[in-house]
Amino acid sequence: MTSTIQLISPVDGRVYAERQLVDAAQLEQALVAAATAQAQWKRRPLNERAAFCSAAVDAMLAMKEQIVPELAWQMGRPVRYGVGELRGFEERARHMIAIAPEALAAIEPEPIAGFRRYINREPLGTVLVVAPWNYPYLTAVNTIIPALMAGNAVILKHASQTLLVGERFAEAFRRANLPPGLLQNLLLDHGQTAALIASARVQQVNFTGSVAAGKAMENAASGRFLGMGLELGGKDPAYVRADANLEHAVENLVDGSFFNAGQSCCAIERIYVDQTLYPAFVERFVELTRQYVLGNPLDEATTLGPLVTPGAASFVRGQIAEAVAQGAKALIDPQTFAADIPGSAYLAPQVLIDVSHQMSVMRDESFGPVVGIMPVSSDDEAIALMNDSEFGLSASIWTRDLDAAQHLGNAIDTGTVFMNRCDYLDPALAWTGVKNSGRGVTLSRLGYEHLTRAKSFHLRHEI
Template identity: 85%
Template sequence: MTAMIQLISPVDGRIYAERQYADATQIEHTLAAAADAQAHWKRRPLSERAALCSAVVDAMLAMKDDIVPELAWQMGRPVRYCAGELRGFEERARHMIAIAPEALAAIEPTPVAGFRRLIQREPLGTVLVIAPWNYPYLTAVNTIIPALMAGNSVILKHASQTLLVGERFAQAAARAHLPAGLFNNLLLNHDQTAAIIGSARVQQVNFTGSVGAGHAMENAATGRFLGLGLELGGKDPAYVRADAHLDHAVENLVDGSFFNSGQSCCAVERIYVNEKIYPVFVERFAALTRQYVLGNPLDEATTLGPLVTPGAAVFVRGQIAEALALGAKALIDPTTFPADAPGSAYLAPQVLVDVTHQMSVMRDESFGPVVGIMPVASDDEAIALMNDSEFGLSASIWTQDLAAAERIGNEIDTGTVFMNRCDYLDPALAWTGVKNSGRGVTLSRLGYEHLTRAKSFHLRHEI
């Protein structure tokens, strides 16, 4: 009998969906179908691929009214924000479709008499996308649409917590009349996923998840010489300089810290503030944080939903408790958030001061609604603290001095530098990380380079 997978909703702890894992026969059929479909798909003109991929996007957007509450039930984000994920889905997909002709165009060196020389971008074959639950449409579309545009076939293995998202992608592909076998959604356990990676029947794996799982991906891929894109999380810092526009910085950093209950790889998890404005910044930051409404994400009034599981909340509560035991001070009284209940997935937001880098909350990824704030005396001190981390996904600088932001940004070990904004992926820019935040690139024209291989033509036509 095939094993079952249960999706436990963080809303009320009940089973929201139940499905069977794929069996060996289904996996074999999918791998064969993907290879066969890709052999035909790569020969289709780019304009035809674009039309079909655009139809996939249209089909997904047409399901918005069903997707919004479904997403809240699966991973807990308030319904008032769920439609925003589909807007981001569309923005990224449309952009990657639009830039494909330029990104995939042949590169022609300086002409040489008697020769035709060019470098073509060839599809890799089958791309395995392993997507997470926290932004299940956005993270998946980062690879799915450009992989298809580049001439690859795709197999999607979505997180068990958001398994219905994989089904929505499959429905959109079917409604857009994508060729059979070109896009495939599989429910896989860890062993099955590892076996596919090690089978030599997929040529690229793009994974978003934890550092530990990233190591497992690398182990599974050992000896296969396939491409491996890893986005593994972060402990993203923000630096607020003395010349920052204070109200703007507070508003955006509160949102960057607590949107999606802090469950974002690029959430702001630690903030460094110039000591001259530190007291007023902290006061305003805490005051705005107290305005959140923690509760059932299906309620339109809710602005902060539950974490994805009670276990995730236990971890964050543990970080807070450790920090307090080591001398930190909590600025938010959790009893003012009636939905906060120990042992549940519902957790009040927390702002900590008097924190140090000896505390887990300033060092280890929290992935929850907590942030620590420290004063700094100078740019150099801020840079040193921002770089004092095993992660390097994004960092934000809050200042009115563009030159200072560029100078500081050049000193930070990170994949993306923001000025006066945070927690946003611009599809025209490369999304990448350093250190334990991973390797590889999605989005932008550089994202296409990781979904294709170079093929050189050196043609001598005059003898």
């Protein structure tokens, strides 16, 4: 008997979609089809691969009117922001297509008389993409487009919470007439995914999700010598120096903390503010936070939707309650947000002061609309606190001094350093993390290096 997965909408708690998991025969058929299609695909000229991928991007954008409300129903993001994810999807896809000729070009060392020497970038084979629900189009496209451009086949296993996104990817590439087998969307449970990784039938796994799930991926791949790209979340800090533009910092850090209800791996979850700016910063931060409209994400007036599940909201409520019990002060009254109902997925944004690193809310990833703010007396104190974390995905510095930002950035254990912005992925730059934020790279030229292998040619033509 084939099992099914139900997608429970955070909007109203009802079943929004239900699908069958693939069975063993279907999985085997998919893997054979991927390997067969990839053997032909890797021989296609790069401009032909680009044409298929560009057509798929066009096809996805043509489904915008259906995709935006689907996103709200599946994971709770307000419809007013749904188009933004598709803009980001297009930006990343178009960029990775455009840079492919340079990124995949042969590397030629200094010539030596009588020899031809070069290094080619060869596709790996079949790439498994395990995509999350929080930015379901953006995170998946980071690997799907460059993997195909590099000559690989792709198996997409999307999060069950956003299973319709996987279907949209499959439909977009079907409309683009991509050869059958090259991009397949499979609905798998955790056990099936682990078995697939352990089977050695895929040559690369790119996963975005929790630290615990990342460890499970590594355990499944043990002894298989697979490439493994892991983006495992963060507890991203911001430091507001005394010379910062206060209004700019407040506006952008509020957005960086609460956009997508804080459900972003690079959301701002802790802020350190120079003590001379601290009182004014906190006052303005709270004032702007109170302007959010918490409610049904299908309503155009809503600026803060529900968390993905009531359980996710319960975890954040628990962090807040624990911090308050340990001496923190909560500056937002949840009762001023009528939609905040205990036990539901709807949770008001919260700003905490008098926090410390002994509190879970300043150590453990919250993945929700809560942020702790601490005063600091120096750059050194701020850097020490920013580095006091098991995570290292991104960090932001708010200052008018470019040299200071570069100097401080060199001291922060992180994958990306921002100055006067946050919570953003530039497709021209490598997206990567350190410590428990993972390993590997997506985006930029470096992203292609993790989806290909080097093959050297050392040819002596004069004998």
